[in-house]
Amino acid sequence: MSKQTLSFQAEVAQLLHLVTHSLYSNPDIFLRELVSNASDACDKLRFEALNNAALFEDAPNLEVRVAFDREARTVTITDNGIGMSAQEAIDHLGTIAKSGTKDFMSRLSGDQKQDAQLIGQFGVGFYSGFIVADKIIVESRRAGLPAAEGVRWTSGGTGDFEVETIERPARGTSVILHLRDDASDYLDRWKLKSIIGKYSDHISLPILMQKEEWDAEKSEQVLKDEWEAVNSANALWARSKKEVSDEQYAEFYRNLSYDSQAPLAWSHNRVEGSTEYTQLLYIPAKAPHDLWNRDRKAGIKLYVRRVFIMDEAEALMPSYLRWVKGVVDSADLPLNVSRELLQESRDVKAIREGNTRRVLAMLEDLAKKDGVPAATEGADGVTDVVSEEEKAAAARDAGKYTAFYAEFGAVLKEGLGEDFANRDKIARLLRFASTQADGLTALADYKARMKEGQQAIYYITADNRAAARNSPQLEVFRKKGIEVLLMTDRVDEWALSFLTEFDGTPLQSVAKGAVDLGSLQDEEEKKAAEAAAETFKPVLERLKESLKDKAKDVRVTSRLVDSPACLVVEDGDYSTQLARMLKQAGQPAPEVRPILEVNAGHALVKKLEGSAHFDDLAHILFDQALLAEGGLPDDPAAYVKRVNALLA
Numbered sequence: 231m232s233k234q235t236l237s238f239q240a241e242v243a244q245l246l247h248l249v250t251h252s253l254y255s256n257p258d259i260f261l262r263e264l265v266s267n268a269s270d271a272c273d274k275l276r277f278e279a280l281n282n283a284a285l286f287e288d289a290p291n292l293e294v295r296v297a298f299d300r301e302a303r304t305v306t307i308t309d310n311g312i313g314m315s316a317q318e319a320i321d322h323l324g325t326i327a328k329s330g331t332k333d334f335m336s337r338l339s340g341d342q343k344q345d346a347q348l349i350g351q352f353g354v355g356f357y358s359g360f361i362v363a364d365k366i367i368v369e370s371r372r373a374g375l376p377a378a379e380g381v382r383w384t385s386g387g388t389g390d391f392e393v394e395t396i397e398r399p400a401r402g403t404s405v406i407l408h409l410r411d412d413a414s415d416y417l418d419r420w421k422l423k424s425i426i427g428k429y430s431d432h433i434s435l436p437i438l439m440q441k442e443e444w445d446a447e448k449s450e451q452v453l454k455d456e457w458e459a460v461n462s463a464n465a466l467w468a469r470s471k472k473e474v475s476d477e478q479y480a481e482f483y484r485n486l487s488y489d490s491q492a493p494l495a496w497s498h499n500r501v502e503g504s505t506e507y508t509q510l511l512y513i514p515a516k517a518p519h520d521l522w523n524r525d526r527k528a529g530i531k532l533y534v535r536r537v538f539i540m541d542e543a544e545a546l547m548p549s550y551l552r553w554v555k556g557v558v559d560s561a562d563l564p565l566n567v568s569r570e571l572l573q574e575s576r577d578v579k580a581i582r583e584g585n586t587r588r589v590l591a592m593l594e595d596l597a598k599k600d601g602v603p604a605a606t607e608g609a610d611g612v613t614d615v616v617s618e619e620e621k622a623a624a625a626r627d628a629g630k631y632t633a634f635y636a637e638f639g640a641v642l643k644e645g646l647g648e649d650f651a652n653r654d655k656i657a658r659l660l661r662f663a664s665t666q667a668d669g670l671t672a673l674a675d676y677k678a679r680m681k682e683g684q685q686a687i688y689y690i691t692a693d694n695r696a697a698a699r700n701s702p703q704l705e706v707f708r709k710k711g712i713e714v715l716l717m718t719d720r721v722d723e724w725a726l727s728f729l730t731e732f733d734g735t736p737l738q739s740v741a742k743g744a745v746d747l748g749s750l751q752d753e754e755e756k757k758a759a760e761a762a763a764e765t766f767k768p769v770l771e772r773l774k775e776s777l778k779d780k781a782k783d784v785r786v787t788s789r790l791v792d793s794p795a796c797l798v799v800e801d802g803d804y805s806t807q808l809a810r811m812l813k814q815a816g817q818p819a820p821e822v823r824p825i826l827e828v829n830a831g832h833a834l835v836k837k838l839e840g841s842a843h844f845d846d847l848a849h850i851l852f853d854q855a856l857l858a859e860g861g862l863p864d865d866p867a868a869y870v871k872r873v874n875a876l877l878a
């Protein structure tokens with residue numbers, strides 16, 4: 231192929247403009263990105279060579295070399311990985327294929343500072359070379375192609391790039407960066423080596439640099455022909471915990487996740503037994519923006535005996551833990567395992583269960599340490615001996631669970647419906663707003679506060695906390711001082727339908743079924759309610775008749791104190807709120823006909839009997855109950871007309 235000039239895809243041009251014009255806060259990351267690409271290229275070669283060993287040619291030892299040339303002002307990153315054909319260079323370096331970067335582009339605001347921060351979070355791979363270079367030359371030959379089919383790709387990082395065929399005996403890729411005038415710092419062995427140590431130490435291949443020696447004659451450092459590894463070249467997860475510092479764990483996480491924030495917690499274990507594997511799992515501090523996409527693949531990379539097999543191995547984590555990041559390295563799976571095969575493997579099932587247990591254990595641990603460390607003096611007046619170290623550790627973890635829950639609590643609830651085996655553990659990890667506690671409360675804490683004689687854990691679901699708190703259904707609970715949990719997450723009602731009891735106590739929605747406060751209601755109240763219901767019977771019959779198209783039933787209730795009426799549904803029915811939500815989301819929702827409950831002691835209800843406007847009042851009562859819980863009358867205009875007629 232003779233020299234060709236091609237244009238970058240519009241998005242690439244836009245991205246390059248941003249990379250080169252933004253104040254880039256941390257230029258060092260270019261090296262991390264390019265070394266990471268080089269290492270990926272070696273992983274790909276190793277993977278393809280599983281079925282075609284000839285691809286190794288005469289260079290089976292995979293490695294990355296980082297070199298620099300002070301005269302030519304270049305830094306070169308070379309790998310002997312899979313390489314690129316000419317077409318691949320055009321496709322991969324001229325367009326943006328990966329969804330992460332596309333997504334990043336769509337979130338650009340135009341504000342330079344903000345956008346520069348965003349780049350930091352996402353990392354823009356190859357293009358980050360243009361942070362320090364005003365020209366990049368990529369020379370490559372794909373494994374398996376003849377030396378005559380090498381490719382040279384050249385670009386100044388503006389609108390276009392050139393490609394031409396070259397002779398290249400060496401398999402793999404060299405990325406040659408021609409440094410900008412202000413990037414001379416990188417023409418320094420110590421500088422490059424320290425960046426590699428900081429960001430790329432975990433890479434499992436050797437990263438080589440030339441040795442340097444003091445030349446007395448020239449009185450300067452000169453590079454020798456001898457190369458040495460400047461990283462540990464040992465996959466981080468394959469090392470023992472003692473050998474890995476917190477900073478290294480955090481940096482490895484950054485590499486896996488592109489998350490600029492440090493993880494909240496991690497767990498690194500070698501699991502032995504009938505299925506052997508190593509797991510290194512991280513709990514992120516921040517939810518990704520696409521957390522709610524259930525098709526989102528799990529953030530687990532799968533390796534088999536250190537050989538990279540695949541990203542996003544969704545079979546290794548249940549869907550409700552899809553936000554966990556990490557690595558699993560299996561000792562048992564075959565190297566040629568495919569996604570389909572993973573779904574069926576018994577080993578994979580064991581790994582998934584092991585991962586789930588581990589994540590839940592990490593969360594339990596964070597939850598336990600969440601509160602400010604309690605006073606250490608026991609009831610017997612004896613003070614526990616707590617070391618300074620323990621105190622510091624407790625203080626470090628305080629508040630982490632609350633932070634975690636704010637980000638991931640709602641998705642964790644999906645586990646109630648998805649992971650029956652761990653339902654109790656998950657239930658223990660849930661937190662809810664409540665009528666009687668500040669902040670969020672655990673079900674166990676609710677139980678500990680239950681009144682004597684209280685037989686259920688009460689909750690209400692609503693669109694938001696204010697609506698939940700002011701809901702008429704809560705009136706009698708408020709009057710009796712009984713705590714009610716306020717559930718306002720969209721998944722709550724669905725999730726709670728899988729949790730009928732907690733630790734032996736049933737959960738009961740206060741908007742479902744007849745309210746039965748059991749022994750919390752005294753005999754007198756019960757009798758009064760029964761008597762009211764009896765005398766009210768004729769009015770009830772008329773109400774039922776008037777509202778027969780709207781209400782499944784009409785009955786007298788003791789759950790109301792200040793409001794005239796409210797709507798409830800039967801146990802097992804969708805709540806009107808859930809039905810409304812499904813409808814709004816365009817999902818099929820069953821037609822729920824609620825039950826109208828009336829407060830026989832309320833002035834408005836008393837007025838019904840003998841009213842000349844009975845039918846209008848009945849409809850108003852129903853529509854107002856609907857409004858009170860955030861719904862809308864079927865026929866708002868008719869409602870307004872009726873109210874106006876009465877007001878006139």
Ligand SMILES: Nc1ncnc2c1ncn2[C@@H]1O[C@H](COP(=O)(O)OP(=O)(O)OP(=O)(O)O)[C@@H](O)[C@H]1O
Pocket residue numbers: 263267268270271309311312313314322323328330353354355356357403
């Ligand atoms: N050293 C290399 N050897 C072979 N192919 C490469 C090399 N560097 C880049 N590529 C190709 O160019 C593509 C784009 O690289 P880029 O760094 O922009 O994104 P990425 O590597 O896919 O994503 P990320 O950097 O987020 O992991 C890669 O997917 C790969 O196909």
